Amino acid sequence: MNVISLFYTAFAYVAIAIFLVGFLSRIIKYAKTPSPLNITLTPGPTTRAGAVYRVVQEVGVFKSLFYSNRIIWLGGYIMHLGLALVLIKHLRFFFTPAPASLAWITTFEAYAGFIFFVPLIFLFLLRLITDRTFYISLLTDYIILVLLMLIAATGILTKYYVRTDIIGVKEYIMGIVSFSPTAMPMDIIFITHFTLVMLLLIYFPFSKLMHAGGIFFSPTRTQVDEPREVRHVNPWAVKG
Amino acid sequence: MADITKEQLITSAPKKKEREPVPKLTGKIKTPKIVTGAASHYKCHVAKPEVQEKLGFPGELVDNWQEAAIRRMGELLEKYKSLQVYMDICVRCGACTDKCQFFLGTKDPKNMPVARAELFRKVYRRYFTREGKIFGKVAGAVDFDLELLAEWYTYFHQCSQCRRCSLYCPYGIDTAEISMAAREIMDSIGLGQKYVNEIIGKVYEIGNNLGMSGPALQNAIEFVEEEIEEDTGIPVKLPMDVEDAEVLLVTPSADFFASPHIESLVGYAKVFHQAGISWTLSSTASEAGNFGMFIGNYNAMQKIASRIKDAIYELRPKRLIVGECGHAWRVAYQFWNTLIGPFDTLNPKYPRPQHICEFTNDLIDKGALEIDKSANDEFVVTFHDSCNVARATRMGDKPGGQFDIPRELIKKVVNKYVDMPAETIREKTFCCGSGGGLLTDEIVDLRAKGAMPRMQALHSVMETHGVNFMALICAICKAQFTKIMPMYGVPMETAGGIHQLVGRALVLGAKE
Ligand code: SF4
Ligand code: SF4
Ligand code: SF4
Numbered sequence: 225m226n227v228i229s230l231f232y233t234a235f236a237y238v239a240i241a242i243f244l245v246g247f248l249s250r251i252i253k254y255a256k257t258p259s260p261l262n263i264t265l266t267p268g269p270t271t272r273a274g275a276v277y278r279v280v281q282e283v284g285v286f287k288s289l290f291y292s293n294r295i296i297w298l299g300g301y302i303m304h305l306g307l308a309l310v311l312i313k314h315l316r317f318f319f320t321p322a323p324a325s326l327a328w329i330t331t332f333e334a335y336a337g338f339i340f341f342v343p344l345i346f347l348f349l350l351r352l353i354t355d356r357t358f359y360i361s362l363l364t365d366y367i368i369l370v371l372l373m374l375i376a377a378t379g380i381l382t383k384y385y386v387r388t389d390i391i392g393v394k395e396y397i398m399g400i401v402s403f404s405p406t407a408m409p410m411d412i413i414f415i416t417h418f419t420l421v422m423l424l425l426i427y428f429p430f431s432k433l434m435h436a437g438g439i440f441f442s443p444t445r446t447q448v449d450e451p452r453e454v455r456h457v458n459p460w461a462v463k464g
Numbered sequence: 465m466a467d468i469t470k471e472q473l474i475t476s477a478p479k480k481k482e483r484e485p486v487p488k489l490t491g492k493i494k495t496p497k498i499v500t501g502a503a504s505h506y507k508c509h510v511a512k513p514e515v516q517e518k519l520g521f522p523g524e525l526v527d528n529w530q531e532a533a534i535r536r537m538g539e540l541l542e543k544y545k546s547l548q549v550y551m552d553i554c555v556r557c558g559a560c561t562d563k564c565q566f567f568l569g570t571k572d573p574k575n576m577p578v579a580r581a582e583l584f585r586k587v588y589r590r591y592f593t594r595e596g597k598i599f600g601k602v603a604g605a606v607d608f609d610l611e612l613l614a615e616w617y618t619y620f621h622q623c624s625q626c627r628r629c630s631l632y633c634p635y636g637i638d639t640a641e642i643s644m645a646a647r648e649i650m651d652s653i654g655l656g657q658k659y660v661n662e663i664i665g666k667v668y669e670i671g672n673n674l675g676m677s678g679p680a681l682q683n684a685i686e687f688v689e690e691e692i693e694e695d696t697g698i699p700v701k702l703p704m705d706v707e708d709a710e711v712l713l714v715t716p717s718a719d720f721f722a723s724p725h726i727e728s729l730v731g732y733a734k735v736f737h738q739a740g741i742s743w744t745l746s747s748t749a750s751e752a753g754n755f756g757m758f759i760g761n762y763n764a765m766q767k768i769a770s771r772i773k774d775a776i777y778e779l780r781p782k783r784l785i786v787g788e789c790g791h792a793w794r795v796a797y798q799f800w801n802t803l804i805g806p807f808d809t810l811n812p813k814y815p816r817p818q819h820i821c822e823f824t825n826d827l828i829d830k831g832a833l834e835i836d837k838s839a840n841d842e843f844v845v846t847f848h849d850s851c852n853v854a855r856a857t858r859m860g861d862k863p864g865g866q867f868d869i870p871r872e873l874i875k876k877v878v879n880k881y882v883d884m885p886a887e888t889i890r891e892k893t894f895c896c897g898s899g900g901g902l903l904t905d906e907i908v909d910l911r912a913k914g915a916m917p918r919m920q921a922l923h924s925v926m927e928t929h930g931v932n933f934m935a936l937i938c939a940i941c942k943a944q945f946t947k948i949m950p951m952y953g954v955p956m957e958t959a960g961g962i963h964q965l966v967g968r969a970l971v972l973g974a975k976e
Contacts, residue, residue, distance in 0.1 A: 257545040262798050265630050266855055267863035267891060292559040292632035355498050357558035359573045362604040365556050430595040435635060438553035443546045444636035449858055452815050455801045460543055
């Protein structure tokens with residue numbers, strides 16, 4: 225293995241470790257922090273199953289955002305859809321042979337990257353266009369969008385314009401996953417793509433990207449509207 | 465903004481003689497272009513040392529305030545999941561930016577919920593996140609200095625904790641939780657708000673927000689009894705401190721004194737009288753309101769609520785009913801069971817606690833009351849969903865009962881009812897503009913602007929349907945609208961309680 229491969233492989237392991245430890249420790253923190261009171265946003269579900277369904281709707285179709293702002297919903301929803309397709313597509317790099325259940329993805333094969341990329345531009349412009357969103361946008365909000373755009377762009381390039389050695393990439397990734405790393409394909413586009421993804425993983429747990437996990441811990445949405453029927457006990461209340 | 469000193473921070477804004485012009489009533493609610501700093505001059509008076517100390521807070525801004533504030537922030541982050549999660553997960557999508565009545569009314573961008581929350585978040589980032597500690601300003605992390613503290617004080621007292629932003633946020637981020645935490649932190653370093661903290665002090669000392677002692681209460685009640693008898697010829701009693709009554713009614717103390725609140729008290733009394741249900745008020749639990757919630761202080765909230773627990777213990781009622789009050793109903797519905805429950809001594813056949821609208825509506829359904837709707841024929845009525853009732857409570861068994869039951873009840877006692885435009889009612893309702901401890905004179909111009917969306921919606925049905933009465937179930941809403949309506953050229957008699965309408969339509973002596 226050459227020096228570059230060695231360096232990248234080490235980098236990848238570090239990035240993945242930071243992501244996993246960081247993400248999990250945030251989630252554990254959210255799970256462990258107590259909710260002193262029932263603060264369900266009403267009208268809300270009166271059963272636990274109802275509350276689960278409420279969160280599922282938020283995650284699945286961005287329900288509140290839909291009623292709140294159709295334009296942001298459109299950009300945000302399609303972007304996440306594209307991201308989901310891209311992620312599913314990438315699963316093939318992790319399994320040999322690729323599972324049959326993923327065969328359907330080939331229908332979207334050609335567009336997935338674009339379904340992800342185009343809304344990112346839209347969301348970026350949206351921040352600039354209205355005075356309110358421009359006012360609230362932080363530098364990091366733009367940085368994350370740019371990072372995602374670059375990842376999408378390099379991903380698209382590897383596929384359509386540069387024809388990266390897919391077999392080589394798969395071998396490399398399988399090597400990392402099975403803890404027996406091999407040399408990485410010396411393809412500048414792939415290396416850029418890979419580096420950006422690792423940077424994203426490192427930044428993830430420290431950023432607003434944690435909304436991906438935090439949405440499951442938002443008390444206004446996850447709690448059940450039953451305070452009269454079921455006594456909510458505050459774990460830290462002083463007796464009295 | 466120039467550097468500010470500690471003295472400037474605690475000095476009240478100079479008193480203005482002129483009122484600012486209110487927005488013109490057109491019936492339309494427009495999202496304005498932002499005007500930076502447009503609301504920066506609305507500042508609540510700071511609480512005096514003796515007020516602060518009564519509540520167990522430092523008298524004035526402590527010298528090491530920054531360190532103390534950060535320490536308190538750390539404690540709250542450990543204690544409140546809402547706060548911890550909401551600090552991390554806002555993506556600044558912008559969906560909430562046009563949802564707050566204080567932004568719509570003032571145009572000040574810091575009144576956009578996300579921008580309000582960012583005042584807190586940038587301190588959080590600076591002291592509690594790796595990102596902020598390492599990258600500082602670049603990552604949106606800012607030192608907590610006096611200037612920022614001044615902004616906190618200004619803008620966290622321009623939030624009525626109405627939760628409208630939470631409804632529209634894809635993650636349910638509730639800026640009310642954040643403004644409560646901010647106020648709790650400010651109190652803990654000696655920077656409290658005069659109006660709210662004085663009232664909490666009165667509850668501690670005397671037992672209610674108005675600071676009415678037992679004899680004063682007794683007088684007020686006798687006055688109401690005389691009024692009813694003069695009006696109807698029937699001796700309707702308002703019992704006080706009666707043991708073993710069926711119902712203990714806890715209502716905002718404004719009902720004993722303020723207008724139009726007192727008309728609703730008359731309504732409750734007539735309902736109990738006519739239904740033949742024994743009931744009592746309590747001179748110790750003479751306040752349903754709980755301003756402890758506004759300052760995010762759990763202990764204050766519990767201490768205030770404990771008076772009700774004591775009254776239940778002493779008077780042994782079978783049922784607990786709460787009068788017309790928005791935030792009080794939130795505390796009662798969502799928090800009482802946690803704070804002072806379980807209510808084991810109360811009859812489990814009825815909700816514990818129950819809202820007065822649930823109670824009266826049930827009675828009418830059962831045919832226990834005779835109603836003459838024509839007594840309200842001079843009114844075309846609409847209903848303002850109080851934000852706390854709408855987004856933090858329920859009535860009845862079904863989600864949304866908090867919208868349906870008051871409307872059903874109104875329609876049972878009046879002939880002419882219309883709703884305001886759909887995008888301004890039910891869960892989408894706008895706050896009256898004075899909740900969350902903002903009902904204080906020094907910021908009346910802010911309150912008028914915060915009321916703009918509701919006033920526009922009201923105006924539209926006044927024009928189209930001739931509405932001349934907006935029914936309310938909140939003591940603060942009543943006080944706010946009677947003050948603000950004349951500023952908009954709407955007669956203040958347009959605001960009144962649901963039980964004011966009930967009281968008028970109820971035929972006394974019809975059934976015995
Ligand atoms: S809607 Fe929620 S996530 Fe979006 S900017 Fe507002 S608070 Fe943040
Ligand atoms: S809770 Fe209400 S007043 Fe406060 S920021 Fe949200 S919408 Fe505005
Ligand atoms: S006063 Fe009424 S509308 Fe305003 S905050 Fe209270 S409940 Fe909400």
